[in-house]
Amino acid sequence: MSVATEEGGTARSGAPGAADGGADKLLSPVLSAFWDEPEPWKLATYLRHEGYLGLRKALAMQPDDVIAYVKDSGLRGRGGAGFPTGMKWQFIPQGDGKPHYLVVNADESEPGTCKDIPLLYANPHSLIEGIVIACHAIRSQHAFIYLRGEVVPVLRRLHEAVREAYRAGYLGSDILGSGVDVELTVHAGAGAYICGEETALLDSLEGRRGQPRLRPPFPAVEGLYACPTVVNNVESIASVPVIMQRGKDWFKSMGTEKSAGFTLYSLSGHVARPGQYEAPLGITLRQLLDLGGGMRPGHRLKFWTPGGSSTPMFTEEHLDVPLDYEGVGAAGSMLGTKALQCFDETTCVVRAVTRWTEFYAHESCGKCTPCREGTYWLVQLMRDIEAGTASMGDLDKIADIADNINGKSFCALGDGAAAPIYSSLKYFRAEYERHITEKGCPFDPAKSTLWADSEATA
Structure with missing residues (x-):
């Protein structure tokens, strides 16, 4: 299995310094399973790894059944708050006569967070497949990806993946002969941290200055263009296809009772091997540091953030806190975006x-x-x-x-x-x-x- 590094390459779980014998049990390569293959972003590569099989299963189901299935899987939003994904989809009113929209929040701006951008760079089709499934579920015919405009290589690669999906019939009209139509627009933002907040993102997408809206009304009732809208994180949507393909019970077999499944942890700072480590929810920082070679030689951990700089910091005494929504919350912080910034004793x-x-x-x-x-x-x-x-x-x-x-x-x-x-x-x-x-x-x-x-x- 592979783990993407900040330098753009990959580090393998069996590399020197990783936890001997236990790495494969601790890590769960799903979204990052083939990041180290040649051209992992290509449609042909994605199809070799069960790509778009989850979509075929979803299109054979009724929209409400897809929502119920994702809800029963226990998938929670991977963007910070951890709100149940299926429940958010369920809030969209039906039979209202209005267009419904899906907006994917790819405006990754939290200091220390670097999971969505590598995911889009290496495996964009997992997001596209998830978008079509989500659109089918909430009865939407138009989806948007709001991406940070500074990450030009990712923007180009995402555009090409969308073109591939259109050519192959996974986007557009009558997808796979199902009668489902989905148009996908990739929008490049201007680089504001505030646009990571869902209502500010919607204002920006509509061409206005990105500022948070007063709620209610909530986006599910009055979101983009004053129509019912679901706003989900990249990783949340990209996790849906494999849930549909391998089953909700398989997904629930990982993680904890209330925080099910796998997720990407961004390990950075004064560590020997920073990068993305995909593991079940509930793993501890001590275990992740063992996989990452520990702190840099000759130094010890002083303080760290469990979910980026916007979450209350932890210290060495919290090394064994389960990194799930309940465990981190009980310890006095938030799991957030799983941005684990580690600082040693030299840091003020x-x-x-x-x-x-x-x-x-x-x-x-x-x-x-x-x-x-x-x-x-x-x-x-x-x-x-x-x-x-x-x-x-x-x-x-x-x-x-x-x-x-x-x-x-x-x-x-x-x-x-x-x-x-x-x-x-x-x-x-x-x-x-x-x-x-x-x-x-x-x-x-x-x-x-x-x-x-x-x-x-x-």
Whole structure:
């Protein structure tokens, strides 16, 4: 089996440094099963690996039966919130006389998250097949893929895959003689983090400035062009074909009781072999680090994020927390996008949180006052703390500002900006205080550089 790496190649589960003997049992190659084959993005390659067989089964079923099947499989959204996919499809009203739309959220912007882009680059037909199944289920004739415009190679490859699918009869009119019609549009966004929020994405897709909408009405009732719309993550939709092909019981045999199936974990930071590791939900970071060769030589884990920078951070004491929705939630964080950013003891927590806070302040759309004003002042205070010019009272001040942002915005960007603040204060308040008492950062910046060569900084 193969695991895609950040360098664009692959690392194999049996490679030196992987967990001897146990790697194949821990990992579950499904979406990434043939990423290391020559031209895995081609239709011919996909067809050799049971491609479009799930679609044939789905088209032989009634739309409501497809929804019920996906719902019974236990598939939950892989974009962050973990909402049951089949239930989201079920919310679409029927017999309303309006067009229905499916929108695939491929605007992967969360710091540390890098699963959807490699998936689209290496296996785009899994998404296309899933889109047709989903459109059949919700009775939609038009689907959209909203992709980040910066990833031009992925955009080109996705366009070519769509052309292949049209030529082969998997898109267009009367798909495989079923009477089902599906048109697919690939839309390149302009690169705004806020457009990863589903209602802001819909505004952007309609040609307006991407800003979150007030809900209700929810997208399932009044979404794209004021019509019923389902918005799903890339990995969520790409997981549907194999569920239809191999069965819901097969899918439920992996993962945990409430978090079923397999998923892609993005392992990055101060680790020996960063990359994508596809495993059942419920695996632990300790196990993933064993597969990834551990932390860089001579260093130990200090803190990490379970779902990207917008989720409360964890420490070494959380190495054995099950990485599923319930386990991570019970430990005080969120599984999110499974972006496991690992930082060793050379990293200054204050510096890391400051950089994340700068990112959220920059990406705030400005619609909500708590987020717009709060992130600005958080940046000012965090910079003062990092520089050693703040006072002890400023620590309570940033905690208070974070509390005034959390849960008080139209979307989750405000929550994401507050999460690193209050979680880092919880675990590393003494480090914040050192910056103030020592009038500056006690860490050597050269040794804190995340992408420095491990031998140079060991």
